[in-house]
Amino acid sequence: MRLLIVGFGFIGRELVKALRDKMSFLRSIDRDFKVVGIVDSKGYLYNGKGIDIDDLNKITRLSEHRDYKLGGTALDLLGQNLCDIMVEATPTNIKDGEPGLTHIRLALSRGIHVITPNKGPLVLAFRELMNLAERNECALLYEGAVAGAIPVFSLVRECLQGDKIVRLSGILNGTTNYILSRMFFEEISFEIALKEAQEKGIAERDPSYDIDGIDAACKLVILANALMGREARLNDVRIVGIRGITQEAISLAKRANYAIKLIGTIDRGLEVAPKLVPINHPICVHGTLNAIHIETDLAREITLVGYGAGKETISAILNDLITVLRKRGMSKFSSPKIV
Amino acid sequence: MRLLIVGFGFIGRELVKALRDKMSFLRSIDRDFKVVGIVDSKGYLYNGKGIDIDDLNKITRLSEHRDYKLGGTALDLLGQNLCDIMVEATPTNIKDGEPGLTHIRLALSRGIHVITPNKGPLVLAFRELMNLAERNECALLYEGAVAGAIPVFSLVRECLQGDKIVRLSGILNGTTNYILSRMFFEEISFEIALKEAQEKGIAERDPSYDIDGIDAACKLVILANALMGREARLNDVRIVGIRGITQEAISLAKRANYAIKLIGTIDRGLEVAPKLVPINHPICVHGTLNAIHIETDLAREITLVGYGAGKETISAILNDLITVLRKRGMSKFSSPKIV
Numbered sequence: 001m002r003l004l005i006v007g008f009g010f011i012g013r014e015l016v017k018a019l020r021d022k023m024s025f026l027r028s029i030d031r032d033f034k035v036v037g038i039v040d041s042k043g044y045l046y047n048g049k050g051i052d053i054d055d056l057n058k059i060t061r062l063s064e065h066r067d068y069k070l071g072g073t074a075l076d077l078l079g080q081n082l083c084d085i086m087v088e089a090t091p092t093n094i095k096d097g098e099p100g101l102t103h104i105r106l107a108l109s110r111g112i113h114v115i116t117p118n119k120g121p122l123v124l125a126f127r128e129l130m131n132l133a134e135r136n137e138c139a140l141l142y143e144g145a146v147a148g149a150i151p152v153f154s155l156v157r158e159c160l161q162g163d164k165i166v167r168l169s170g171i172l173n174g175t176t177n178y179i180l181s182r183m184f185f186e187e188i189s190f191e192i193a194l195k196e197a198q199e200k201g202i203a204e205r206d207p208s209y210d211i212d213g214i215d216a217a218c219k220l221v222i223l224a225n226a227l228m229g230r231e232a233r234l235n236d237v238r239i240v241g242i243r244g245i246t247q248e249a250i251s252l253a254k255r256a257n258y259a260i261k262l263i264g265t266i267d268r269g270l271e272v273a274p275k276l277v278p279i280n281h282p283i284c285v286h287g288t289l290n291a292i293h294i295e296t297d298l299a300r301e302i303t304l305v306g307y308g309a310g311k312e313t314i315s316a317i318l319n320d321l322i323t324v325l326r327k328r329g330m331s332k333f334s335s336p337k338i339v
Numbered sequence: 340m341r342l343l344i345v346g347f348g349f350i351g352r353e354l355v356k357a358l359r360d361k362m363s364f365l366r367s368i369d370r371d372f373k374v375v376g377i378v379d380s381k382g383y384l385y386n387g388k389g390i391d392i393d394d395l396n397k398i399t400r401l402s403e404h405r406d407y408k409l410g411g412t413a414l415d416l417l418g419q420n421l422c423d424i425m426v427e428a429t430p431t432n433i434k435d436g437e438p439g440l441t442h443i444r445l446a447l448s449r450g451i452h453v454i455t456p457n458k459g460p461l462v463l464a465f466r467e468l469m470n471l472a473e474r475n476e477c478a479l480l481y482e483g484a485v486a487g488a489i490p491v492f493s494l495v496r497e498c499l500q501g502d503k504i505v506r507l508s509g510i511l512n513g514t515t516n517y518i519l520s521r522m523f524f525e526e527i528s529f530e531i532a533l534k535e536a537q538e539k540g541i542a543e544r545d546p547s548y549d550i551d552g553i554d555a556a557c558k559l560v561i562l563a564n565a566l567m568g569r570e571a572r573l574n575d576v577r578i579v580g581i582r583g584i585t586q587e588a589i590s591l592a593k594r595a596n597y598a599i600k601l602i603g604t605i606d607r608g609l610e611v612a613p614k615l616v617p618i619n620h621p622i623c624v625h626g627t628l629n630a631i632h633i634e635t636d637l638a639r640e641i642t643l644v645g646y647g648a649g650k651e652t653i654s655a656i657l658n659d660l661i662t663v664l665r666k667r668g669m670s671k672f673s674s675p676k677i678v
Binding site for chain 2: 018022025143149150151154155157158159160161162163185279280282284285286289291296298299300301302303304305306307312314315316318319321322323326
């Protein structure tokens with residue numbers, strides 16, 4: 001199969017490195033697997049015989065490559081039956097989902113399998129895109145879009161096939177978990193913990209998307225729609241961020257063996273809010289770790305812990321890719337199951 | 340497909356209940372799915388048209404059923420091409436694996452898919468049985484054999500397809516974790532915690548299999564062979580149990596923010612031993628919970644937490660069953676992958 005990578009930021013680059021390291025394994029699954037195109041924000045590389053990805057390590061920008069086509073776009077390549085799978089890894093935009101939403105719509109409508117860690121299109125148009133994938137008999141997989149390396153969607157799809165999910169909660173944002181963990185262990189104020197997170201590159205200069213709970217709420221919407229058959233939108237989530245959490249509150253909680261964590265919950269409704277969590281509960285993980293706690297009818301409780309962002313996300317994208325190469329993950333999984 | 344259930348103890352009964360509750364879902368995957376036989380230690384029920392499993396709730400013993408054949412055995416049924424899948428749920432026997440080992444060998448040699456939560460045959464003959472499954476193009480799935488409801492095998496098989504596992508550690512025995520947790524939280528002695536566990540039915544009257552680390556070691560052997568391509572045997576595991584753990588040791592550890600846990604580790608070698616674990620580490624779970632911490636090249640660290648025994652195990656058995664009904668989990672997964 002022929003892969004097109006759209007977006008060549010941090011994730012695109014890390015993906016190319018992993019593909020290089022795992023190429024012989026990938027070819028053992030699909031001997032014709034190759035990367036035919038890579039698109040960045042200003043142009044693309046395309047080679048129908050397969051791009052030599054070893055070459056790409058020698059350059060820092062795609063535009064330094066001799067075959068770079070300045071001004072070319074993903075839409076040019078998607079329109080011409082030049083690829084079978086697209087990894088859409090442009091930056092998340094939760095306002096209108098662009099440019100990812102247009103890329104994904106076009107790819108699916110042409111029967112191209114889509115793998116994306118991009119939350120924007122999924123938050124805004126989950127059901128529309130899943131229906132489009134089903135109609136065109138191709139896969140839309142998005143393991144990397146929620147909780148990074150934690151394989152929550154494939155776990156439910158492949159490892160809890162007989163279980164009915166009745167409730168889900170989780171720590172879905174590593175930045176806020178880092179800040180709350182520092183406040184808990186070092187007994188520092190919110191302001192100092194935030195500043196430290198910004199200095200370490202864990203928090204953005206404008207941290208509001210994370211600390212006001214928007215990022216966690218986006219992930220919660222995707223989880224609810226994908227795993228529990230909801231028709232949720234971002235507006236449906238009751239959101240409280242962590243700006244109001246004082247060091248005093250955390251210390252008080254700690255003395256009673258609780259931590260304060262920003263928890264996303266899917267129950268009757270959807271909510272992201274700071275919660276008291278017993279320190280010996282499996283969901284009570286610290287630092288930049290994420291955790292997802294799934295309650296089901298049979299297994300009762302399963303908790304998954306892992307890194308929610310960073311290059312560990314490549315694990316999820318690669319798993320989606322192998323799922324497509326093995327011709328799994330097709331449209332029969334696009335609708336929520338009825339167990 | 341036609342299912343034969345061998346063993347009608349706690350797991351067999353709970354499985355029948357779950358099959359009854361989920362029958363319409365199972366028939367949506369395979370409209371010909373039916374339970375054709377159930378074997379207990381003294382005889383069997385067999386009906387080629389499918390046993391009415393609603394009937395079974397009215398009786399406490401299989402022998403009360405009007406069609407019960409006293410003296411019939413699993414071998415009678417396996418020898419006659421009467422079923423396509425066997426769930427082998429006889430009691431674990433790590434001395435010689437019987438009667439499970441003979442049942443599984445016969446089933447696989449006849450191309451019957453096998454699903455088993457029975458550790459004995461897997462500890463003693465893992466590679467032999469996987470090879471037998473591969474030669475006969477049928478599945479041997481055993482999700483329930485290790486850490487009960489925690490879907491560790493299917494997670495690695497389906498959700499970490501591109502990851503290479505480099506190290507694994509875990510709390511693999513709920514009884515010892517319950518005892519150590521009570522000693523940690525209630526500051527009681529080992530003897531009192533053990534007695535309490537026995538009164539609650541969490542520990543056996545002869546608790547040595549659990550508290551001397553044998554049960555955890557068996558699970559470790561299966562994990563090593565299944566997930567990391569080892570050729571390990573029980574003798575290869577360095578085993579230290581929890582009899583020597585004093586309340587004083589636990590209190591000292593606690594003051595330094597550590598708990599003492601019985602940890603199984605697969606690194607260069609295999610080991611089960613009490614270890615100091617930071618209380619804020621994801622693996623540090625309490626009560627009867629189990630936890631498995633997987634270290635890989637891409638995702639770096641994934642921790643799975645859930646119930647390691649009891650009726651939650653039915654989640655794992657049912658997932659294996661659905662995997663077979665969907666014609667997945669076949670022999671291509673019987674050999675460890677090379678990523």
